[in-house]
Structure formats: C-alpha cells, structure tokens
Amino acid sequence: MIDLSVPCPNPRLIALLSELAAGQGFSDSRLPEVRFMRSTQHVPNSPIVYDSSIVIIAQGRKTGTFDGRKIIYDPNHYLVLAVPLPFECETEGSLGEPLLGVSIEVKPAMVAELLLQMTSTKDEDLAPHAIDSASLDESLSEATVRLLESLRTGEDARILGPQRVREVVYRVLQGPLGHSLRLLAAPDSHFGQISRVLNRLHIDYTRNHDVTLLAQEAGMSVSTFHAHFKAVTSSSPLxxxxxxxxxxxxxxxxxxxxxxxxxxxxxxxxxxxxxxxxxxxxxxxxxxxxxxxxxxxxxxxx
Structure with missing residues (x-):
C-alpha cells in the first residue's frame, strides 16, 4: 500500500533539477532517452500519454488514474510505465515549489541485456502492471542523482550518461516493480507480446492497422489478443x-x-x-x- 505521508525530498535531486529542467512541461536533456519535467501550477486531472518510462519526482506530486486505480508519484514514490499508455493525471506544483522530475525511457533491449548479467531476480510470479508506483529507496534516489550530475556537461553526458541510465534501470529491475520490466524482455510472455504491439502502434500510429494482423504478430488468436490487450491497456486496440x-x-x-x-x-x-x-x-x-x-x-x- 502506498504511504501518503508528507513526502521526504532529496535536496540534491531538487537542486539538480532546478538547474536542468527548463520551461514548462517536458524539456530535453543531453541524452535522448532522458527528459526533465517542470510545472509551476496545479494542472487538474487530464488525459496524457507517456512512453515506456521510469519517472522520478524530486518535488511536487502527480496523481495518475488508470482503470479506476489512483497512482501517486512524488518524492517518496517513483513511477514505472512498462508500456506506452494513455491515462489521466493531476499535477501539483506552484511558483514557489514547482513540480520537478525526470523521465527515463525504458528500452526492452537494455532490459534484456541487464537481465543476462543479473544472477537473481525477485517476484517472478507477480502479475505485471502496465503502470504502477512504488516507494523510492536510497539506492534508486542516489542513482538518479548520479545520472543528473552526468547531464550537466556535454562530455560527462556522452561518456558517463549511458551507464548512469543503465544503473537506474538496474535499480528498478531489482525493486518491487522490476517484474513488469522483466516481462518486456521475455519474448514468449503475453505481456511482452502485447508490449511489442503497443510500441509499434505508438510509433506507426498514422496507419490503419488490421486487428487480425496485429494478433498474428503477437502470436495469438484474435479473441486471445483482445483479452490480453485489454488486460494491459484497459482498452481495445482500436x-x-x-x-x-x-x-x-x-x-x-x-x-x-x-x-x-x-x-x-x-x-x-x-x-x-x-x-x-x-x-x-x-x-x-x-x-x-x-x-x-x-x-x-x-x-x-x-
């Protein structure tokens, strides 16, 4: 169960993101897979869409709503979005204390590479969630600090940045939401099969896709594909x-x-x-x- 007590911010995370996060909403970093988040106002619950990502909030709060569930991510909790997913989100920030965060794109190839090197994993029998949050521990918080520090200069970002991204993904794989990311790299899991289709739709969204062909691509019958697709996304493919x-x-x-x-x-x-x-x-x-x-x-x- 999520602890909704007063968030305990990491001062170093706040200082780094105050320096790096420019403008409103998302802004780019020196690495294409990392983006900064900033908001100086309260944004009521509204539809948004994220790529597959890990989101760390240093200050402020976001409340996502998906399939009737409330998902809090704030200085105490990080978000894992295992697949590209539309959902609804409320943002809490102000001029005095803007929301500050960082989003790190999750690539199945990196997950697979890390899993090959990991000797043990946990919670293999848990059902994966397309979107969920969990308590932010010190190891993940400090890994995020090291990533942000590497993004302050071009040379550090180029040489150290990719390894810092790997470290953040590794820490998430070790944590309570790692099972959802692990299944992205499992080619025979239903979750992994659906995630590949979702990534294709997310990139190739201008085409009119045939559901029968999408089901074949996932290696499923049409009825099974519909059932698993809805279980992951809470909607139909169309x-x-x-x-x-x-x-x-x-x-x-x-x-x-x-x-x-x-x-x-x-x-x-x-x-x-x-x-x-x-x-x-x-x-x-x-x-x-x-x-x-x-x-x-x-x-x-x-």
Whole structure:
C-alpha cells in the first residue's frame, strides 16, 4: 500500500533539477532517452500519454488514474510505465515549489541485456502492471542523482550518461516493480507480446492497422489478443490507437501551430468532423479551444 505521508525530498535531486529542467512541461536533456519535467501550477486531472518510462519526482506530486486505480508519484514514490499508455493525471506544483522530475525511457533491449548479467531476480510470479508506483529507496534516489550530475556537461553526458541510465534501470529491475520490466524482455510472455504491439502502434500510429494482423504478430488468436490487450491497456486496440492519435494531434496544434484539419490528417484521420467529435469526447473541448487554452497557459507561465 502506498504511504501518503508528507513526502521526504532529496535536496540534491531538487537542486539538480532546478538547474536542468527548463520551461514548462517536458524539456530535453543531453541524452535522448532522458527528459526533465517542470510545472509551476496545479494542472487538474487530464488525459496524457507517456512512453515506456521510469519517472522520478524530486518535488511536487502527480496523481495518475488508470482503470479506476489512483497512482501517486512524488518524492517518496517513483513511477514505472512498462508500456506506452494513455491515462489521466493531476499535477501539483506552484511558483514557489514547482513540480520537478525526470523521465527515463525504458528500452526492452537494455532490459534484456541487464537481465543476462543479473544472477537473481525477485517476484517472478507477480502479475505485471502496465503502470504502477512504488516507494523510492536510497539506492534508486542516489542513482538518479548520479545520472543528473552526468547531464550537466556535454562530455560527462556522452561518456558517463549511458551507464548512469543503465544503473537506474538496474535499480528498478531489482525493486518491487522490476517484474513488469522483466516481462518486456521475455519474448514468449503475453505481456511482452502485447508490449511489442503497443510500441509499434505508438510509433506507426498514422496507419490503419488490421486487428487480425496485429494478433498474428503477437502470436495469438484474435479473441486471445483482445483479452490480453485489454488486460494491459484497459482498452481495445482500436481505442488505444485512437487515443494515441488524438494526443499526437494535440501536441502538433499546441507546439507546432498546426490547425485542426492539418493535425487530423497528419495523425491519420480522413474525416475532420470525426476527428473533432472524438477529440472533444476525450479532452472535453474542441481542438481549436483546447489548443488555444494550452498555448495561453504556456505563455502565461513562461
């Protein structure tokens, strides 16, 4: 059970992320698989999508909602998202104490490589969760500090950074949520088979995918594929693809200035009216109104 007592922040994590995390929302680091997070306001529960990642929060709090479960990640708890997944999230930050965090992309190839070198693992019989949080221990916290310190200069990032990322992933594999990551590297597990399909949909979201072919790719019958897909993502394959497209379209409108029609075409919609209906159903506002709201919020907080 998650301890919801007052978070105990790591001062070094806060200092490093105060230096490294720029702007609002996500910002890039010197390594492509590492991104910083910063928010100086409270963001109500709203739909978001993350890649497969480990998220460490130094200050502030995020509350995710997935399949009816509340998932807290804050200075006491880290998040593991084993597969690319849309969910809902509330962000707690302020001008005086902004939310500060770091997201580290998880690659199945790295997980497999680390597992080959590990002599023991734990909790093999536990059911994997697509998304969950656990208590942040000292070993993972200090590994994250070492990663952030390596990202302060270009040479340290190039030489030391990749090994620091490996260390963070290794610490998570050793912890209570390691079983979900381990199954990503197990080619014959249902979770691993579904995760490969999810990663494909996450990258190749503009195509119209045939569910029968996706099931064949996962080595399952259509009915078994549907059941396992829903167990991991809490949605059908087509609904998952729709959510990914809508999130990508929102990013295009907010960050690249695309209008709704252009964004709809770029993410794979053939009907602008269908895009507008489905966008409003997910985000609660039409495409133009939602994009304008988010752009104004970014300007106000810049």
């Amino acid at each position: 609904q998952y693809l729709k959510n990914i497209r809508l999130h990508k379209a929102r990013q295009l409108m907010v960050h690249e200035g695309a209008n709704a029609g252009v964004a709809a075409l770029q993410v794979g919609y053939e009907s602008a009216s269908q895009f507008s209906r489905e966008f409003k159903r997910l985000f609660g506002e039409g495409p133009a109104a939602e994009a304008e709201r988010l752009r104004k919020a970014l300007v106000r907080l810049a």
